[in-house]
Amino acid sequence: MSTQAQAFNREQAIRIEQQITLQYRFAAGHHASRFFTALRDEGKILATRDAEGNVMVPPRPVCGLSGLPMTEWVEVGPDGVLAGCTIVYVPFIDPMTGVQRPVPYGFGLVRFTGADTSIYHLLDATEPEQIGVGKRVEAVFKPREERTGSLADIRHFRMVD
Amino acid sequence: MTPVRTAVVATGQSDHGRRFDASMGEIAREAIDRCLGSRGLTFDDIDAVVAGNMEMFEGIYLVDQYLVGALGALDKPLYKLNTGGTVGASAALACYHLVASGRHKRVLGVGFQKQTEGSAQSAITTVGDPVWERAVMAGAIGNFATMASTYIAESGVTPEQAAKVAVKARRNACLNPHAHLQLPNITVEEVLESEMLAYPIHRLDFCPSSDGACAIVMAAESIAADHAEHPAWVHAVATSHDQQYMGDSPKRLAVMRSLQAATKKAYKLAGVTDPRHDFDVAELYEPASYAELAWYENVGFCPMGDGGKLIDAGVTLIDGDLPVNPSGGVLSTNPVGATAMIRVAEAANQVMGEAGEHQIPGVRRALATGYGGNAWSDVMILSRELPATAEVSA
Numbered sequence: 001m002s003t004q005a006q007a008f009n010r011e012q013a014i015r016i017e018q019q020i021t022l023q024y025r026f027a028a029g030h031h032a033s034r035f036f037t038a039l040r041d042e043g044k045i046l047a048t049r050d051a052e053g054n055v056m057v058p059p060r061p062v063c064g065l066s067g068l069p070m071t072e073w074v075e076v077g078p079d080g081v082l083a084g085c086t087i088v089y090v091p092f093i094d095p096m097t098g099v100q101r102p103v104p105y106g107f108g109l110v111r112f113t114g115a116d117t118s119i120y121h122l123l124d125a126t127e128p129e130q131i132g133v134g135k136r137v138e139a140v141f142k143p144r145e146e147r148t149g150s151l152a153d154i155r156h157f158r159m160v161d
Numbered sequence: 162m163t164p165v166r167t168a169v170v171a172t173g174q175s176d177h178g179r180r181f182d183a184s185m186g187e188i189a190r191e192a193i194d195r196c197l198g199s200r201g202l203t204f205d206d207i208d209a210v211v212a213g214n215m216e217m218f219e220g221i222y223l224v225d226q227y228l229v230g231a232l233g234a235l236d237k238p239l240y241k242l243n244t245g246g247t248v249g250a251s252a253a254l255a256c257y258h259l260v261a262s263g264r265h266k267r268v269l270g271v272g273f274q275k276q277t278e279g280s281a282q283s284a285i286t287t288v289g290d291p292v293w294e295r296a297v298m299a300g301a302i303g304n305f306a307t308m309a310s311t312y313i314a315e316s317g318v319t320p321e322q323a324a325k326v327a328v329k330a331r332r333n334a335c336l337n338p339h340a341h342l343q344l345p346n347i348t349v350e351e352v353l354e355s356e357m358l359a360y361p362i363h364r365l366d367f368c369p370s371s372d373g374a375c376a377i378v379m380a381a382e383s384i385a386a387d388h389a390e391h392p393a394w395v396h397a398v399a400t401s402h403d404q405q406y407m408g409d410s411p412k413r414l415a416v417m418r419s420l421q422a423a424t425k426k427a428y429k430l431a432g433v434t435d436p437r438h439d440f441d442v443a444e445l446y447e448p449a450s451y452a453e454l455a456w457y458e459n460v461g462f463c464p465m466g467d468g469g470k471l472i473d474a475g476v477t478l479i480d481g482d483l484p485v486n487p488s489g490g491v492l493s494t495n496p497v498g499a500t501a502m503i504r505v506a507e508a509a510n511q512v513m514g515e516a517g518e519h520q521i522p523g524v525r526r527a528l529a530t531g532y533g534g535n536a537w538s539d540v541m542i543l544s545r546e547l548p549a550t551a552e553v554s555a
Contacts, residue, residue: 119406
């Protein structure tokens with residue numbers, strides 16, 4: 001029997017299909033827990049501030065710029081401006097639900113009034129003409145009874161301008 | 162301790178693309194065999210191996226164990242890295258450090274990815290912070306699209322200027338036998354008419370998902386000339402990180418703080434004072450057309466805001482004054498674990514005079530960059546000349 005290697009036909013290559021489902025339960029930590037509790041119970045957006053006056057959302061123990069502890073809590077928003085924005089057309093599976101998000105949808109970096117950093121979130125826009133860097137937006141909260149203590153307690157941001 | 166002067170002396174790449182015929186180990190080995198084979202080297206000549214990929218694309222953890230054989234690493238130091246998109250460059254930097262430290266004489270670096278095996282967008286989601294970012298992520302495309310919107314607002318760059326980058330990449334790729342997307346007849350109009358993925362990024366403004374691998378050998382000064390007629394000497398390596406969350410940088414892409422910081426450190430080490438003229442070629446990690454224009458500004462090839470003018474003037478075309486990504490770049494080939502090492506390998510090939518059909522004549526000095534994660538940057542400067550000092554790391 002010949003053991004010589006035969007020319008390999010790429011079209012006949014075998015592929016093995018597998019699906020891996022992994023489940024996690026992440027500890028949000030005490031900074032995020034305080035933020036999400038205030039968001040859920042009071043509809044407030046909290047940020048941390050350091051001695052130099054840097055105000056950051058998400059709240060965090062240490063400022064990455066100054067290296068100083070962020071020990072002071074301040075309220076920011078719930079309005080702000082877009083630091084970046086897009087309308088997404090490509091189908092994308094929502095990692096929180098496993099279900100494809102309806103397209104098109106608005107998506108952007110929101111800088112809350114009073115904060116120096118931004119967070120990504122959904123926008124209530126579906127056309128490029130509706131959005132723009134520097135445009136004003138406002139958080140639209142889910143009703144209190146639907147809020148669970150996560151960033152999704154903000155349904156989306158409404159274009160104000 | 163005085164570091165050892167170090168050079169890239171060999172490179173090799175797999176064929177990149179949709180490689181359903183090759184397993185991860187086989188595609189890594191394809192690049193390694195070409196790399197070692199080009200110099201008549203064997204695994205016996207290699208003292209240590211540094212490997213890099215992003216595990217979630219294939220969902221295989223501990224690839225270093227499964228690939229010990231393929232990587233030729235049995236009984237050798239084998240270090241596996243993952244620094245996101247930068248990993249190929251980070252692995253090259255690690256190879257540099259292992260040789261420059263005097264610990265090893267020849268170190269093999271390998272970057273690889275079978276990106277078609279899983280869901281690229283789902284894998285990218287695992288990069289996001291689970292508490293703050295995953296709930297609303299829109300993959301690499303949504304991220305780059307928002308970055309592009311900020312860059313447009315800052316610089317006034319136009320979709321046509323971005324499309325010129327997309328065209329340049331895919332035409333250059335036709336001269337590179339390893340490249341994935343080779344589109345000889347692509348036009349600016351075709352880019353602008355291609356499907357909108359996320360405004361303002363069209364399908365042809367964005368990188369493909371590729372399978373592929375890249376390998377390099379870094380060698381110490383005492384033996385480098387044994388392996389390459391013109392070794393590509395390392396004149397600077399630098400890494401810079403940004404803050405942790407996507408929204409922390411106020412003008413992402415327009416102002417890439419980490420790339421500015423890394424190039425500033427590297428230029429100082431290499432004595433680069435006028436990057437626009439001090440480099441003969443650059444291989445920049447540009448996952449989107451807009452990114453390349455922004456990188457022109459952030460690495461100092463032009464004043465801030467003038468990236469569009471540089472492509473309009475044809476400066477960065479393959480026959481321009483300062484060709485950028487003559488290989489076709491990331492826009493043509495993106496096996497993410499290999500992508501940043503391809504930048505280093507292509508820059509080294511240019512310096513060694515071995516880039517084939519996309520060789521730029523008379524290259525003395527080349528810049529390679531890696532980009533990854535939120536906003537992390539690796540920079541390497543390679544030159545035909547032996548560096549005056551071995552202190553080249555920041």
